[in-house]
Every structure is written in structure tokens, then in C-alpha cells.
Amino acid sequence: VEPLDVDRIREDFPILDREVNGGPLVYLDNAATSQTPTRVVESISDYYYRYNANVHRGIHQLSQEASIAYEEAHDTVAEFIGADGREEVVFTKNTTEAMNLVAYAWGLNELGPGDEVVTTEMEHHASLVTWQQICKRTGAECKYVPITEDGYLDMDAAAELITDDTEMVSVVHASNTLGTVNPVRELADIAHDHDALIFADAAQSVPNRPVDVKALDVDFLAFSGHKMCGPTGSGALYGKEHVLEAMEPYLYGGDMIVKVTFEDSQWNELPWKFEAGTPSISEGIALAEACEYLDDIGMERIQRHEEQLAEYAYDRLTELGDVEVYGPPGDDRSGLVAFNLDGVHAHDLASIVNDYGVAIRAGDHCTQPLHDVLGVGASARASFYLYNTREEVDALVDAVDEARSIFA
Numbered sequence: 001v002e003p004l005d006v007d008r009i010r011e012d013f014p015i016l017d018r019e020v021n022g023g024p025l026v027y028l029d030n031a032a033t034s035q036t037p038t039r040v041v042e043s044i045s046d047y048y049y050r051y052n053a054n055v056h057r058g059i060h061q062l063s064q065e066a067s068i069a070y071e072e073a074h075d076t077v078a079e080f081i082g083a084d085g086r087e088e089v090v091f092t093k094n095t096t097e098a099m100n101l102v103a104y105a106w107g108l109n110e111l112g113p114g115d116e117v118v119t120t121e122m123e124h125h126a127s128l129v130t131w132q133q134i135c136k137r138t139g140a141e142c143k144y145v146p147i148t149e150d151g152y153l154d155m156d157a158a159a160e161l162i163t164d165d166t167e168m169v170s171v172v173h174a175s176n177t178l179g180t181v182n183p184v185r186e187l188a189d190i191a192h193d194h195d196a197l198i199f200a201d202a203a204q205s206v207p208n209r210p211v212d213v214k215a216l217d218v219d220f221l222a223f224s225g226h227k228m229c230g231p232t233g234s235g236a237l238y239g240k241e242h243v244l245e246a247m248e249p250y251l252y253g254g255d256m257i258v259k260v261t262f263e264d265s266q267w268n269e270l271p272w273k274f275e276a277g278t279p280s281i282s283e284g285i286a287l288a289e290a291c292e293y294l295d296d297i298g299m300e301r302i303q304r305h306e307e308q309l310a311e312y313a314y315d316r317l318t319e320l321g322d323v324e325v326y327g328p329p330g331d332d333r334s335g336l337v338a339f340n341l342d343g344v345h346a347h348d349l350a351s352i353v354n355d356y357g358v359a360i361r362a363g364d365h366c367t368q369p370l371h372d373v374l375g376v377g378a379s380a381r382a383s384f385y386l387y388n389t390r391e392e393v394d395a396l397v398d399a400v401d402e403a404r405s406i407f408a
């Protein structure tokens with residue numbers, strides 16, 4: 001796989017020229033949110049400067065232009081993830097909303113006492129809390145696949161936990177804390193053997209590696225635009241067409257109907273049935289622009305680049321001797337490392353490395369139950385993307401080393 005021309009890519013991100021605390025910004029918090037290339041920012045301003053109008057069934061020129069751009073954005077996103085077309089792609093404001101859409105529109109109607117949802121110990125709160133609460137409301141039971149010592153899913157336990165009582169398997173594709181990339185297709189086959197649906201939380205995979213929803217054979221998949229060079233307020237829920245067709249909407253209003261009487265209403269076709277009200281128009285258009293930007297560079301090249309940086313960071317951090325990195329080995333993870341420096345709270349560590357211009361995250365990364373399993377209250381996390389460099393990993397490690405000497 002041809003290496004990325006990072007210097008050329010960095011020219012697309014003016015923010016990376018920023019100085020922080022007297023030195024260059026070293027932005028290593030991409031799992032939280034990525035930076036936004038000029039081309040994507042311009043797609044937003046272009047909408048507002050040239051064809052801002054409301055969408056769907058507009059008669060006047062601007063509304064037709066806005067409608068076509070917004071609807072075709074669904075086609076672009078569908079192609080990016082290998083979906084059959086726009087009818088399988090519902091635009092949402094983020095991954096969290098996509099998870100809740102399915103939990104309410106499907107879960108509230110389909111789950112009841114005796115039914116089970118199987119998820120995992122490494123889930124983000126966006127899915128873990130959602131399924132936990134929907135199960136409480138419906139009387140269904142939520143079960144958790146445990147992780148192994150080195151941060152993989154215990155697949156033997158998964159095969160035992162998924163039974164004919166399982167109605168939904170919800171699994172994170174790439175963990176935002178461990179860096180583990182889960183065998184989603186294998187889990188889909190097990191789920192389907194038991195007539196259960198499977199939902200893949202792809203917030204940390206769609207931005208960072210090629211994802212083909214048909215190869216994964218998932219029934220649902222969700223991701224956020226702001227983690228993949230797109231704007232906040234953009235994201236998508238993928239659903240198999242026949243699954244979405246069978247689902248009732250849970251947000252009612254304009255655009256999601258075709259006929260309304262005082263007695264009842266008839267729903268619009270997919271995906272509009274699940275997009276009630278005026279959508280985030282510029283965000284959806286910009287999400288498609290982000291997909292095209294990433295596709296022009298190549299998702300395999302981006303994946304390779306991130307994984308090499310994560311392995312380099314894993315090796316250099318563990319070489320310090322008193323740093324624990326959580327999750328699989330450095331050569332078998334996605335593009336992030338969560339870690340702790342002995343005797344230094346993650347928040348203090350993040351604060352010190354920020355003094356050197358290095359931006360990392362500290363806390364529970366919305367995976368508190370996972371941190372309980374790891375036996376730590378918080379961790380620091382560096383997460384890499386297409387514009388990061390080995391020199392930036394060195395800057396991180398040097399700053400961590402400085403923290404060691406401060407707290408030694």
C-alpha cells in the first residue's frame with residue numbers, strides 16, 4: 001500500500017499550522033473529533049452562499065438545487081460504505097442519534113420480557129446505555145460479552161451468550177479505548193444463525209478503514225461525520241432496506257409523510273421516513289464531501305498510516321517502562337493508544353503534555369464499564385489520523401517523559 005504524502009495532506013488543514021503554548025499544535029485527539037479540510041469547510045460555505053434553501057418538493061430553483069445536493073449526498077455516503085443506495089442511508093446528527101433511532105424505532109416495538117440484547121464490555125455509552133435503558137423499559141435483558149486479558153472479545157463467550165432468545169447483537173467495530181477491531185462478520189453470522197439482528201457501531205471504523213456493509217452483513221451500522229473530516233451534526237445510520245422498511249418511525253413531522261388526515265398518516269419512502277423535519281442540509285452535503293475527500297486519498301492507505309503510527313506509539317510508550325497501554329499488541333490495533341503513566345493521573349498527564357502543545361484525551365472516553373473492567377478510573381488516549389506524523393508521536397512521548405520527571 002503506497003504511503004501517504006502527509007506533507008501534502010497537511011496543507012488541506014490550516015488549523016494544523018496553529019501554535020499552542022509556544023510550539024506547534026500536535027493534534028492527537030482524532031477519536032474524539034477529526035480536523036476538517038478546506039474542501040469540506042468550503043462545501044458548507046458554498047451551500048450558504050449559493051443555494052441555501054429548504055429541501056424536498058421545492059418548486060423554486062434554489063430549493064431544487066439544495067434538494068438534489070442533499071439527496072445525492074445520501075448516494076455518495078451509500079457508495080462510501082458499500083450500501084445498495086440512498087434508501088439504506090438515514091442521515092443523523094451523530095452515531096448516538098443513530099443508535100437511539102434503532103433502539104426506539106425497533107427496540108421499543110420488538111423487545112419484551114424474555115428477549116435478550118447481547119452487547120459487549122467494550123461498548124461506548126452511546127450503545128451501552130441505550131440498550132441498557134431500552135431493555136429496562138421493555139423488560140428485555142441486556143448481556144455483555146466479556147473481553148480477554150489482552151483486550152479482545154471473548155468469542156467463545158459470545159457464541160454461548162447469543163442464543164435463540166437474542167433479538168439484537170450490538171457490537172463496536174473498532175473500540176475507541178482499546179483499539180481492538182472486532183470480528184463483526186463472524187458475530188453477524190452467529191447472530192443470524194439465531195435469527196437475531198446485528199448493529200455495528202462504526203464510529204471508529206468508517207473514518208479509519210475501508211468498511212463494506214454488505215461484506216460485514218450487518219443489519220445496522222452507524223457513524224459520525226465529525227470523526228471523518230466532516231462537520232459536527234452529520235452522521236448516518238445504515239440499515240438493510242427490508243429491515244428499515246419493516247420499522248416504524250419514531251420521529252414524526254414534515255417530510256417523513258406522504259399523506260396526513262385527521263385519522264392517520266402514511267409514511268414517506270426510505271430514507272425520508274426516518275428524516276422528520278428540516279434536516280441538517282449543509283452538514284449532510286459536507287459529509288458527502290468528506291467521503292469523497294477520504295476516498296480520493298484511499299481508505300486502505302489511511303488505515304495503514306494510522307496503524308503504523310499506533311504501533312510506533314505503542315512501542316515507544318511501553319519502552320518508557322512505567323507506562324501501561326491497554327488493549328491488543330501494537331501491531332494488531334486500530335489507530336489509537338490508551339495508556340496510563342504510573343503514579344500520574346491521566347488528567348494531570350494530559351494537562352502537562354498540553355503545555356508542550358500536544359492534544360490528547362483523558363478520562364473514561366465514554367466507556368466507564370470498560371474502565372471498571374480494566375481496573376482504572378481513567379486513561380490518557382492518543383488517536384491518530386491521516387495528517388499525523390512519526391515526529392508528532394515523538395513529541396507525545398517526549399512530553400510524557402517530561403511528565404515522568406515532574407512527578408518522579
Ligand SMILES: Cc1ncc(COP(=O)(O)O)c(CNc2co[nH]c2=O)c1O
Binds near residue numbers: 094127176201365
Ligand atoms: C465507538 C464510539 N461509538 C459512539 C460514539 C459517539 O459518537 P458521537 O455520537 O458522534 O458523539 C463514539 C464517540 N467517541 C468519542 C467522542 O469523544 N471521545 C471519544 O472517544 C465512539 O468512539
